[in-house]
Amino acid sequence: MYRGRVYPGISVAGVPAAGLNPVELTGRVKQRVTVYEASWPQRFRYEAYEWLVPYPTQKLKYDAQATTQAAYHLGRQGKILRRLATWWQLWQTPQDLPIQLTLDESWLTDLSASLAATLTIEVRQPSINLLPAGEENGGSRIQIEPGESGQIFDQHRFETQTRNKLAWLQPLLIEGLVEKQPITVTEEELDQVKKRAENLLKKKIIVKPEPETEAWELSGEELVGFIAITGGYDQERLMEYLEGVAEGVNRAPQDAKFKFNDETQKVEEFLPAKDGLTVAIPQSVEQMKMALDKLETMNATEPATLAVVKTPPAISLENVNDLGIKELIGRGESTYFHSITTRVNNVNLASSRISGTLIKPGETFSFNQALGDVSAATGYQPAYIIKEGRTILGDGGGVCQVSTTTFRAALNTGLPIVERQAHAYRVGYYEQDTKAGIDATVYAPNPDLKFTNDTLGHILIQTENDIPNRHLVIDIYGTSDGRKSQITNHVVWGITPPLPDVFVDDPTLPMGEVKQVDWKAAGAKAKFDYQVVREGEIIFEKTFTSNYRPWASVFLRGTK
Secondary structure (H helix, E strand, C coil), rough: CCCCCCCCCCEEEEECCCCCCHHHHHHHHHHHHHHHHHHEEEEEEEEEEEEEEEECCEEEECCCHHHHHHHHHHCCCCCHHHHHHHHHHHHCCCCCECCEEEEEEEHHHHHHHHHHHHCCCCCCCEEEEEEECCCCCCCCCEEECCCCCCEECCHHHHHHHHHHHEEEEEECCCCCCCCCCCCCCCCCHHHHHHHHHHHHHHCEEEEEECCCCCCCECCCCHHCCEEEECCCCCCHHHHHHHHHHHHHHHHCEECCCCECCCCCCEEEECCEEEEEEEECHHHHHHHHHHHHHHHCCCCCCEEECCCEEECCCCCHHHHHHEEEEEEEEEEEEECCCCCCCCCCHHHHHHHHHHHHHEEECCCCCCCCCCCCCCCCCCCCCCEEEECEEEEEEEEEHHHHHHHHHHHHHHHHHHHHEEECCCCCCCHHHHCCCCCCCCCCCCCCCCCEEEEECCCCEEEEEEEEEEECCCEEEEEEEEEECCEEEEEEEEEEEECCCCCCCEEEECCCCCCCCCCECCCCCCEEEEEEEEEEEEEEEEEEEEEEEEEEEEEECCEEEEEC
């Protein structure tokens, strides 16, 4: 009865195929495809959006012949029992076959991506905003931005569904493929976030990567940014912040270098060994969280020492010299803001001249001797110095910046100070970072700065001058014998008013230009007690006194 014809219960894309021969079915399939093609462009609508999609000519090809062959052979393959089973299934449940096709997948993925670009809306989570509090209150105030819900378009489902719709010649759909993404934070939770932010706004964290590095402050405005709207702290923001910190802290290990010149009796090449540093981000995140937790419940200021992994250098100072120089044992620092160019030159030159000086065990260091000749012939430039109660141009103005810094280094090292003389006047450069009384003037042959190396090994003086920031560092290297130094009872008294302003003609400045080079200072007396202790025993102590006459502001007046 069905010889050469499609068995009952079979259709193709909704076209009844039962009883049709292959030629008839192929014709009907082609006719059905033609009707479907004429129904394009397809129209999509979603809320306020609408798309018209043209027929994918050259991208989509239907194969009526292959489809007919699939329908005709259904129930005609396998042994008799298998065919009987297929006939029974078709009688019980008719089967509608898809039309076989080839599709350029790029068309489908481009269409899917285009729809997703419009229909996918990222959830905008609530956020914390800092607004100016107003001039009368100062600081900042907290505003919670409520955020907006979003939605996501399911591209995978759309592509799978579209392949099926094309095969059965059905209209394409996007209904049910857009899923709303609501905000899950409640109003009560947002109120709690605002209270946390207002609390942190008044507090701060002192961040310190490890003992050898400088600490810095994170203000309340910065800390507020770490609060997570959903509770706790934003892990991603903390990691991002610490990754930025790590860029400035991380360093490779530095091997030591040491080269001594027998002729000059100075160290020509010196590089102290330094451990490599690596900020451990996950552990440091936990340190920051702990500090933030404490801030929210307790203190107004909290330290956060970050976790840092140290990698020792391959070569230490002990490996490259046998003089007993293996570690930093003391440091002196000073700043010299507002210095004129020639003074900056002299500070840099004088600090380089004493750098590399070795002091033997039991030897007394003389600053003037280590410095050598100070004159135009040795590279010094005219700068203003105090001489016989006046500010005058003289070669080497600024050398006392170096002697003062060296004096501070010797004090911090705990060395016996043999000779030191204070300046006649309070010089502003030496009080930019400390109180009056911790300075040392030199002028060959006298006054001089002298101290003795009473350690068991050599000591080495090294200088580092940061000219852009006007910051001078004098380091003393050797071997620590456990001594500790301290300055106590540092007092300034007997204040007398400064003298009237002083104007000095300067032929290097244009006529009429006035430039301040010294700042007025009141006269005063100062003193401090210096004590060096080792294992509970005092090995050196001395009281240093200074008697400063009042001093005037000094202005250069151009005469050029």
